[in-house]
Amino acid sequence: MGLLSQGSPLSWEETKRHADHVRRHGILQFLHIYHAVKDRHKDVLKWGDEVEYMLVSFDHENKKVQLVLSGEEVLETLQEKGERTNPNHPTLWRPEYGSYMIEGTPGQPYGGTMSEFNTVEDNMRKRRKEATSLLEENQAVCTITSFPRLGCPGFTLPEYKPNPVEGGASKSLFFPDEAINKHPRFSTLTRNIRHRRGEKVVINVPIFKDKNTPSPFIEAFPEDDEAARASKPDHIYMDAMGFGMGNCCLQVTFQACSISEARYLYDQLATICPIVMALSAASPFYRGYVSDIDCRWGVISASVDDRTREERGLEPLKNNNYRISKSRYDSIDSYLSECGEKYNDINLTIDKEIYEQLLQEGIDHLLAQHVAHLFIRDPLTLFEEKIHLDDANESDHFENIQSTNWQTMRFKPPPPNSDIGWRVEFRPMEVQLTDFENSAYVVFVVLLTRVILSYKLDFLIPLSKVDENMKVAQKRDAVLQGMFYFRKDICKGGNAVVDGCGKAQNSSELPPEEYTLMSIDTIINGKEGVFPGLIPILNSYLENMEVDVDTRCSILNYLKLIKKRASGELMTVAKWMREFIANHPDYKQDSVITDEMNYSLILKCNQIANELCECPELLGSSFRKVKYSGSKPDSSN
Known part of the structure; x- marks a missing residue:
């Protein structure tokens, strides 16, 4: 979730008054870091994953499952028993947006040897087992991307009603503030996004039209004019940051050996983001309805969209400086490496004063425009105790802006005065049900980075095409139905560095069309005469x-x-969930997910995750049995 400062959070009006101060000093902090470590080389490969978890409680008698709002208490105990007792503990735990969520990572980063790949799943199992051991009977730790009835009446334990009147953090019709983590950063983010935007966030997800789904599908909000205006026919309407940031994901961070390698990896992986997102699709349900999308990306993007009406182009610029084309949670807008420069075809909005300052400090055009683009945004949270900092030794103001630009890839400078190197973070993956699946996606991405660097592969295509791929990737069954722009010759002019890349040829012999539309099957598995896979x-x-x-x-x-x-x-996972609901005896083919259907689904997910039942249509025969149960016993198991 990014920077977690302690202290007294400021209101949006107070934060706004300090916005220029934060930006100005954030740039100075970045410059201190850059000049100190720009020539740093030979950092070893290190990497790690982040898995986000939801805490759920099963009411077997009433066939209901709820999200348990005990994340802070569980986290405190996990940290006390783990890293605070033993700095070398194999797991680390951090807070997440929802008070029903926690985030787990390996205690130490993995290294560069191949044998490290064989420890990932075991560490994920340790995390699940550690967290589960602290839960009450009939409670479980679930790795599901989106809780199907998030925002429905009674979805939390204890149950709370939303607070749509002024004074609440989100003013949501559906999502109670009690479901937000109690750390002041989270409620302040929620409130300040709403205040900066000038209205509640608006999330409209197309509903899946089944046989008995009303057409048009229209929800009425007679007592809330804002909701009545914002909701769209044939869409599921949501109105709070929690509907996006309250979802779970799977992320991987890599340390590169140098800044240039980090920039190269950042660019190459950016083109892979929509492919892996579609492959990991796991979130087809929202607010108790079956949607027509399979991924959470657009939902989370809208849930933190703090742009004003002026910035969104709905009104003439008067009080704001820029038209901004995307939410601050979206795909990247510029490549960072020299080989990516010619593919930067997205109109980039930058802070020109910051850009010129960076150039004068010796930073090249590509990195300068990247930072100047991030810094068109305002800080969203600021703590009174963190306004005046030592720019030479602290980076909170830089991270304030950096960590609230939630993009598909994140380019991460080293923290000041640390032995950590230049890093990149791969962020588009949806979390999977089992530790086996999550390990598979992590190992696939990490292994791909090794191959990219070893074979000097080139996946670059115009960035506008990557944006188009991001839109396709979220659609229902995109993994089979979607067509994605992808580079034909990834081997730098056809150099035969790997089997299947074709005969070596000069780049001048390449056809003029460097990329074409491919299926994910072709991109991943290859197709003779088209792409090696x-x-x-x-x-x-x-x-x-x-x-x-x-x-x-x-x-x-x-x-x-x-x-x-x-x-x-x-x-x-998304397709499997759809079929599970479609085949549920209570489903009326009306796109509605009842409490009992949700209970059945999450119970099944928990049984699969803890290897208490087979699921060959999801896992095939690859799934290795390990003799332990990672859940508290309950009568239904």
């Missing part, structure tokens, strides 16, 4: 590496899952 390239890389038998077996199992999800032989 990422999995075959990864397999080729593995054949040339010294890998112990056990690790190789694990990696191949993970890649098999990715391969079969891409081909359609195995379902995505």
